[in-house]
Amino acid sequence: MTGPILSARGVCAGYGDFQALFSVDFNVAPGEVVALIGANGAGKSTFLKTLAGLLPLRSGTVEFDGRSIAGIPTYRLVGHGLAMVPEGRRLFDGMSVEDNLRVALDRARSVPEDTPEWTLDRLYALFPILKEKRGHLVQSLSGGQQQMAAIGRALMSQPRVLLCDEISLGLAPKVIREIYDLLPEIRQSGTALVLVEQDVSLAQKAADRLYCMLEGQITLTGRSSDISREEIAAAYFGVHRAVG
Amino acid sequence: MQWVDAVVQGVLLGGLYAQYAIGMALMFGVMRIVNIAHGDFIILLGLIGISIATAWGLGSAGLILLLVPLGALIGWLLQHSVLNKVIGTDPIPSLIATFGLSIALQNFMLQIWSADTRSLSGGTLSVASVSLGPIHAGVLPVIVLACAVLLTGGLDLVLRYTAFGRGLRASAADHNAATLSGVNTKEVYALATAIAVGILGMAAVFQAMRTTIAPPDGGAQLIYAFEAVIIGGMGSIWGAFTGSMILGVAQVVGFRIDPGWGILLGHIVFLIVLAARPQGLMSRG
Amino acid sequence: MEAPVTHPSVTVQRQTTSSKAALTLAALIVLTIPTMPFWASGGYIRWAVELSCLIAIAQMWNLLAGYAGLLSVGQQAFIGAGGYALFVLAGKLGVNPFAAVILSVGLPFVLAIPFYLLLKRLDGPYFAIGTWVVAEALRLLTSNISYVNGGGGLSLRVMAEYSQHQRAIGITILSAVLLLLTVGGTYWLLRSRHGLALTAMRDDPVAAESQGVNVARLRFLIYIAAAAGTGLAGAVYYMAQLRITPESGFDPYWASICIFVVMVGGIGRIEGAIIGALVYFFATRFFGQYGATYLIVLGLLTMFMALYAPGGIWSLLTKIRDWPWFPTARLLVRNR
Numbered sequence: 070m071t072g073p074i075l076s077a078r079g080v081c082a083g084y085g086d087f088q089a090l091f092s093v094d095f096n097v098a099p100g101e102v103v104a105l106i107g108a109n110g111a112g113k114s115t116f117l118k119t120l121a122g123l124l125p126l127r128s129g130t131v132e133f134d135g136r137s138i139a140g141i142p143t144y145r146l147v148g149h150g151l152a153m154v155p156e157g158r159r160l161f162d163g164m165s166v167e168d169n170l171r172v173a174l175d176r177a178r179s180v181p182e183d184t185p186e187w188t189l190d191r192l193y194a195l196f197p198i199l200k201e202k203r204g205h206l207v208q209s210l211s212g213g214q215q216q217m218a219a220i221g222r223a224l225m226s227q228p229r230v231l232l233c234d235e236i237s238l239g240l241a242p243k244v245i246r247e248i249y250d251l252l253p254e255i256r257q258s259g260t261a262l263v264l265v266e267q268d269v270s271l272a273q274k275a276a277d278r279l280y281c282m283l284e285g286q287i288t289l290t291g292r293s294s295d296i297s298r299e300e301i302a303a304a305y306f307g308v309h310r311a312v313g
Numbered sequence: 314m315q316w317v318d319a320v321v322q323g324v325l326l327g328g329l330y331a332q333y334a335i336g337m338a339l340m341f342g343v344m345r346i347v348n349i350a351h352g353d354f355i356i357l358l359g360l361i362g363i364s365i366a367t368a369w370g371l372g373s374a375g376l377i378l379l380l381v382p383l384g385a386l387i388g389w390l391l392q393h394s395v396l397n398k399v400i401g402t403d404p405i406p407s408l409i410a411t412f413g414l415s416i417a418l419q420n421f422m423l424q425i426w427s428a429d430t431r432s433l434s435g436g437t438l439s440v441a442s443v444s445l446g447p448i449h450a451g452v453l454p455v456i457v458l459a460c461a462v463l464l465t466g467g468l469d470l471v472l473r474y475t476a477f478g479r480g481l482r483a484s485a486a487d488h489n490a491a492t493l494s495g496v497n498t499k500e501v502y503a504l505a506t507a508i509a510v511g512i513l514g515m516a517a518v519f520q521a522m523r524t525t526i527a528p529p530d531g532g533a534q535l536i537y538a539f540e541a542v543i544i545g546g547m548g549s550i551w552g553a554f555t556g557s558m559i560l561g562v563a564q565v566v567g568f569r570i571d572p573g574w575g576i577l578l579g580h581i582v583f584l585i586v587l588a589a590r591p592q593g594l595m596s597r598g
Numbered sequence: 599m600e601a602p603v604t605h606p607s608v609t610v611q612r613q614t615t616s617s618k619a620a621l622t623l624a625a626l627i628v629l630t631i632p633t634m635p636f637w638a639s640g641g642y643i644r645w646a647v648e649l650s651c652l653i654a655i656a657q658m659w660n661l662l663a664g665y666a667g668l669l670s671v672g673q674q675a676f677i678g679a680g681g682y683a684l685f686v687l688a689g690k691l692g693v694n695p696f697a698a699v700i701l702s703v704g705l706p707f708v709l710a711i712p713f714y715l716l717l718k719r720l721d722g723p724y725f726a727i728g729t730w731v732v733a734e735a736l737r738l739l740t741s742n743i744s745y746v747n748g749g750g751g752l753s754l755r756v757m758a759e760y761s762q763h764q765r766a767i768g769i770t771i772l773s774a775v776l777l778l779l780t781v782g783g784t785y786w787l788l789r790s791r792h793g794l795a796l797t798a799m800r801d802d803p804v805a806a807e808s809q810g811v812n813v814a815r816l817r818f819l820i821y822i823a824a825a826a827g828t829g830l831a832g833a834v835y836y837m838a839q840l841r842i843t844p845e846s847g848f849d850p851y852w853a854s855i856c857i858f859v860v861m862v863g864g865i866g867r868i869e870g871a872i873i874g875a876l877v878y879f880f881a882t883r884f885f886g887q888y889g890a891t892y893l894i895v896l897g898l899l900t901m902f903m904a905l906y907a908p909g910g911i912w913s914l915l916t917k918i919r920d921w922p923w924f925p926t927a928r929l930l931v932r933n934r
Contacts, residue, residue, distance in 0.1 A: 121493065147495035159490035161483045172483040175476035176495035226495055347723035349671075398905050404723045405669055406904045409861055412671070413900030416854050420890040420897065532850055536734060539727045543720070573742045580735035584716060587728070591719035 072135070074099045074261050075120065075151070075230045079129035082119045089115040091285045092129065097230065102252065102262040104272035104293075107282035108305060113265045114156060116282070117232050120263070121153045122146050134229070150178055152228035156235045156265075158219040160207040166218050167203040173225035180227050185258050187224045195251055196221060213244035220248070230261045237268055249275055269301060283307050314447055319566045321448050327561025328458030329523060331554045332516035333534055334541035335465050336509030338553035341542055343472070344485050344505060346396055347408045350415040352534030354510050357418060358384050359517035359526045360426050363433055373435060373518055380514030388510030392503040400488075400502065415531065422528035433521040457519045464512060465554040472550065481505050533576075540583040546593025555595055559586075612789070612925065620923030624781070631774040635766035643766050647838045649879050650773035652859065654780040654831040656871040658824040659856035661784050664866035665796045666820040667803055669722065671853040672729030673828050675713070675736045676706035678847030680829030681836035682740065685752040690745075695756055696768045699833045700775075706829025709736075710822045718817070730850065737848030751843030754836075772834050780827045784868055787823075788926040792816065797926065800866050858896055861903045864912025868924040873911050 073096035083089040089112045097103050105113045118124045120131060122143040131138045133151050147153075152173075161169050170189060180186045193200035196217045202210060207218060216236055223231055237245040245268075252275055256262055266272040272279060273293045281289040281304040289296065289304030333355060340346045361383070362376045371379070395414070399406040441452040472478035483491040484498040491498050520526060520534075541560050545552030560579050567578025586594065613621075631650070634643050655673065662668045683702035688695035717728045741749040757765060788796060798806040799813055807813045836842045855878065863874020885892045903910060915921075 123489065123492075142497070143492045144495050144497045147493060153493050155490055155493055159487050159493075161486040161490065163486055164479070164482055168479050168482070171476075172479045172491065172496065173494040175479060222494060341723075345723075347726070349727075395901070395905065405663075406908060408669060408723045408726055409857060409904035410901045412854070412857055413861075413897045413902075413904060415897070416858075416900065417894045417897030420893040423890045424894070532730075536727070536731055540731065543724065543728075547724075571742070573738070573748075577735060577738040577742065580731055580738065583731060584735065587716055587719060 073097055073132075075131070075133050075263070077116075077120065077129065077131045080116070080119060080131060081127040081129055082115060082124050083127065084115075084124075088127070089285050090119065093282075093285075093287055095120075095280060095287070097261045097263055099229065099261055100256050100259045101278070102256055102264065102276045103278045103280060104264045104266050104276035105280050105282060106266055106269050106272050106301070106305065109267075111282040112285040113282050114234055115285075117153065117234050117263070117265055121151065121232055144176075147173075147226050148176060148178055150227060150229035151232070152223040152226040152230070153232040154219050154223045154234060154236055156238070158215050160215055160218055160222070162206070162208050164207060165204050166199055166207055166210070169207055169218055169222050170199075170225050173222045177225055177227045187227055189225075192221045192224060195254060213240050213247070216240060216244075216248060224255065228260055230263065231255065232263045232265075234265045235267065236264070237266065237271065245271070269305070273301075281305055315569065316566070318448055319569045320562050321450060322454075323562030323565035324558050325450060325454035325458050325561070326565055327558035328454065328461040329516065329519055330537050330541055330561055331461035331465060331557035332457070332512060332519065333538035334545075334553040334557045335461075335468055335550055336512045337538040338542050338545075338548070338550050339468065339472075339505055339509045341539075342548035342553070343481060344400075344502060345404060346400060346502075346506075347404055347411065348391070348396070348506075348509075349408060349411040349535065350391075350418055350531070351509075351513075351538060352536075353415050353418040353422075353531035354384065354387065355513045355517050355520060355534050356526050356528060356531045357422060357517075358387075358514050359433075359521040360422060360431065360528070362518055363431050363521055363526075364426075366433055373433065373438070373522060376433075376518050377515050380517060381511045382514070384514035384517075385507040385511030389503045389507040391510065392506035393499070396506065397499045397502060415535075419528055419531060426528060428527060428529070430525040430527040431521070432525040433518065435522040439522060453519075453522060457523065460515065460519070461554065461557070464515075465550055468508070468512075469550040477501065477504060537579070540579065543593060544583055544586045546595040549593070549595050552593055552595030556593070559594070614922060614925055616921035617923055617925045624923075628774045628778055628782075631777070632767070632771045634770050635763055640762070640766070643770060644838065645879075647769055647773045647834065649875065650777050651831045651835040651838075652855070652879055653872055653875040654776050654834075655828055655852070656856055656859040656863070656875045657780045657784055657868070658827040658831070660860045660865060660868070660871040661787075661820055661827075662824045663860065664870075665788075665800045666817045667799065668817055668821060669726040670729040670824075671726050671850070671857070672731070672733035673824075673856055674848050674850060674852035675729070675733035676710070676825045676828040677832035677835070677852050678733075678736060678740065678842075678844070679706040679709055680832030681842045681847045682746060682752075683829070684833040684837060685754055685842055686746065688756050689752060689754055692756075695754065695837065696772065699772050699830070699837055702833040703826045703830050706825045706832075707822060710825030713825075714818055714821045718814075730853070733848055733850070733853075737844045740844040740848065749844055751841060751846070754840045757837075757840055769834065769838055772837070776830055776834050779830065781868065781872070783823075783827070785924045785926075788868070788924075793926055796820075854896075858900050860910075861900055861908075862910055864910030865908070867910075867912050868926075869922070870910050870912040872923075873915075877911070 076096035078094055080093040081088060081090055093116055107113050119126060122138050122141060126139055133146065138146060198214055199217055199221055202214060207215060210218065236248060252262060264272060264276060276293050279291065279293050279296060280287050281301060283304065289300060337351055340348055358380050362380050365371055366376060395410055396407055399410060435453055438453050442449050443452060480496045480501045483494065484496055484501050488498055537560060541556035542553045544559050545556030559582065563582040564575045564579040568575030631646055634646055659673055662670055680702050683705035684698050687693040687698035687701055713732050717725055720728045740746060746752055787793060795806065795811040795816060798809060798811055799816065803813050859874035859878045860871050862877055864870025907914065
C-alpha cells in the first residue's frame with residue numbers, strides 16, 4: 070500500500086470575508102482516479118485551486134509528495150509535477166497549439182528513468198487532431214479540440230497529479246466520451262487524476278473513488294463501486310441520513 | 314535628388330528611433346505595461362555614459378558593453394520593485410507610478426548633471442561617410458541602423474522560438490494559466506523589462522554620439538518610441554521597426570521643408586495613421 | 599384577506615452635517631473672492647487666482663480620469679488653447695479682455711471634438727500618451743504660426759488700459775466664476791441623472807454599459823466639458839500672467855501637476871482634487887525654493903501613492919471619519 074501523493078487535512082479557505090471550505094480532508098494515491106462531485110457552489114473548484122496553491126490556506130495542511138505546499142508558489146508546484154487543467158481551458162490566445170504545449174514542456178520537471186515521459190509525439194499520438202492543428206492559433210479550434218489542447222498542455226508538465234476542473238463543461242457528449250476514454254492512458258504512467266465533475270454518472274464511471282461536496286464540506290466519500298445512487302443524491306442535496 | 318537623400322537620412326534616423334521603440338513594443342505591445350520613464354532611462358544611461366567616458370576615457374564600444382548590463386539591471390529592478398506590484402489589474406497605476414518616477418528621474422538628472430546639453434565624441438567615426446552615387450551617408454548612422462536591424466530581428470526570434478519568448482507571450486495572454494503551466498510570470502516579466510531597458514543602453518550611446526542629450530529630453534524620446542509602436546502596429550516587433558523608419562523619414566522630410574516642421578510632421582503622420590489605420594500598418598487586424 | 603403591506607416611511611437624504619458646513623463655506627469663498635480687491639493685498643489676490651486655476655484644472659482632470667476613466671497627460675493642450683484664444687481675441691481682435699476670457703472657451707471646446715474622435719481609438723494608457731502627442735503637436739504648430747509670433751509668444755498689452763484695481767476686480771470675478779463652473783459644475787453633474795451613471799462608470803465601465811449607461815457618449819461629453827473647463831482656467835491664468843508662450847502654455851508640466859494633485863488628494867472624489875490642490879499649492883510655496891529636490895520628492899510621492907495608497911489623502915481621511923463635503927450618494931433615512 071503506497072501513501073497518498075496528495076493529501077489535505079482540515080483545509081479551510083475562501084475569498085475575502087467569504088469562507089468557502091470548512092475542514093476538508095482528502096487524499097489521492099499515485100495512479101488513482103478520484104472525482105469531486107457536488108452542486109454548483111459546493112466548493113469543488115475552490116478546493117482544487119487551494120490544492121494547486123492558487124488560493125492560500127486559512128488553516129489545515131496540504132501535502133504533495135510528503136511536503137507541505139504552504140508558501141510554495143504555484144509555478145514551482147507545477148514544476149514538481151502538480152499540474153492543473155483550469156476551468157474554461159484558459160489557453161494562450163494568439164499562440165499556436167504547439168506553442169501552447171511548449172510553454173509547459175519548456176518548464177517541465179525531468180522524469181525518472183522508469184516512467185514514460187510525455188513528449189509532443191506521444192501527445193500527438195493520443196490526440197491526432199492536435200498534430201493536424203499544431204500550427205493553428207488556439208482560438209481557431211473547436212471547444213473539444215481546445216479542451217484536448219488544455220489537457221495536453223497540462224500533461225506537458227509531466228504531472229504526477231493532474232487536477233482537472235470541469236473538463237466536460239460545454240462539450241458535446243461524443244467529445245466528452247472521447248476525452249474520458251483517454252483517461253486510462255494518462256493514469257497508466259502513474260499519474261493520479263483528480264476530476265471535478267458535474268456529471269455524476271460520468272464521474273462514477275471514470276473514478277476509483279468519489280468525494281461528494283456540499284456547502285464547503287465533504288459529505289460523502291467511498292469507492293465508486295460501493296456507493297449507491299441514493300447515497301450520492303442524499304450527499305449531493307444535503308438530505309442527511311445515516312449511511313452504513 | 315534631395316528628397317531621395319531626405320528619405321535615406323530619415324531611414325538612418327529611424328534606426329536610432331527603432332532602438333527606443335522595440336523595447337517599448339516589448340513592454341507596451343506584448344506585456345501591456347506602460348513605462349512613462351522609458352525616455353528618461355535613455356537620457357540617464359547616456360549621461361552616465363558621458364561621465365564615464367570623460368572620467369575613464371572609455372571608447373563607445375566599451376561604453377555599450379557597460380551600459381547595456383546596467384540598463385538591464387535597472388529594468389529588472391524596476392519590474393520587481395514597482396511594475397510587478399501593479400500588473401494584472403488595470404494599467405492606470407503603472408502609468409501613474411512611472412509618471413512619478415519620470416518626474417523624479419528628470420529632476421535627479423538635473424541635480425547631478427545640470428541642464429546643459431552634452432554629447433559623446435565619436436572620434437573619426439562621427440565624420441566618416443560612405444557614398445553611393447550622389448547619396449552620402451554617415452558611417453555612424455549606418456552602424457546604428459545595422460544594430461537596430463540586428464536587435465529587431467534577434468528580439469523577434471527570441472519571442473517566437475525560445476522558452477523565454479513563449480513564457481512571456483503566455484504570461485501576457487493569461488497570467489494565471491501561465492502560472493499553472495509552470496511559468497514564473499514575475500521573473501519572466503522582469504527579464505523582459507531588463508531586455509527593454511538594456512537595449513536603451515546601446516541606444517543611449519548612439520543618441521549621445523549622433524546628437525546631444527540633456528535631462529529634460531526624455532519626454533520627446535518616449536513620444537517618438539510610442540509613435541513608432543502605434544504606427545507599426547501593437548505587439549509586433551518588426552512593426553515598431555517599420556514605424557520608426559516612417560517616423561524618421563517624416564521628421565527629416567518635414568525638416569527639409571521647414572526646420573520648424575520636422576518634429577511636427579512626425580506627429581502629423583502619427584495622427585494620420587491613427588485616423589486611417591488605428592491598428593497600425595503592420596497589423597493583420 | 600391579506601394584510602395590507604405597510605411601507606416604512608423614509609426620506610431620501612442627500613446632505614450631511616459636514617456637507618452642509620462645507621457647501622456653506624464653499625459658497626462663502628466663491629462670494630468672498632471678488633471682494634478681495636477691496637481689502638486684500640496684490641500678493642494674496644495672485645494666490646487666490648492661481649489657486650482657483652489649480653483647483654479648476656485638477657477638478658477637470660479628476661472628472662476625466664477619476665470618473666470617465668480617460669487618463670490624459672495632455673490637458674496642457676487646452677490650457678494653451680484657452681490662453682492663446684484670449685490673447686488673440688483681446689490682443690488682436692479688440693474684444694473686451696474680460697469678455698474674451700469667457701469666449702476663449704470656444705477654442706478648446708472646438709478642438710476637443712476632433713481630438714477625441716481620433717484618440718478614442720486608443721485605449722487606456724495608449725490614450726494617455728496620445729493626448730500628450732496632440733498637445734505637443736499643438737505646441738509645435740503654435741510655434742510655427744507667425745500670426746501669434748511663433749515661439750516668441752504674446753503679451754496682453756491691452757490690459758494696460760485698465761487700472762490695477764480694475765484688473766484685480768475683473769480677474770477675481772472670473773476666478774470665482776471659474777470655481778463655480780468647474781467645481782460647482784462637477785458637483786451638479788454628479789448629482790444630476792448623469793451622476794449615477796458616472797459613478798457606476800468609475801466603479802466598473804463594463805457593468806455600467808450593461809446597465810444601459812451609454813459609456814461612449816458620456817465619455818465624449820466629459821472629455822469636451824473637461825476641455826472647456828481646463829481652457830477657461832488657462833485663459834484666466836494667462837490673463838493674470840499677461841504673457842504666454844508655446845513653451846509655457848503647452849508645457850507638459852501641467853500634466854504632472856494634474857496627476858500629482860489628484861493622485862495625492864484622492865482620485866474619483868471632488869474633495870480629493872481640492873485637498874490635492876491645496877497641498878500642492880502650499881508645498882510649492884514652502885518647498886519650491888529647493889527646486890529639483892522638491893520635484894524629486896513630488897515624483898516619488900506620486901509613485902508611492904499609486905503603489906500603496908491609490909485612494910490618496912481623502913481616502914485615508916475617510917477611514918478616520920466619514921465626513922463628505924460634497925456628497926453625491928443618496929441615503930435613505932427612516933422617518934420617526
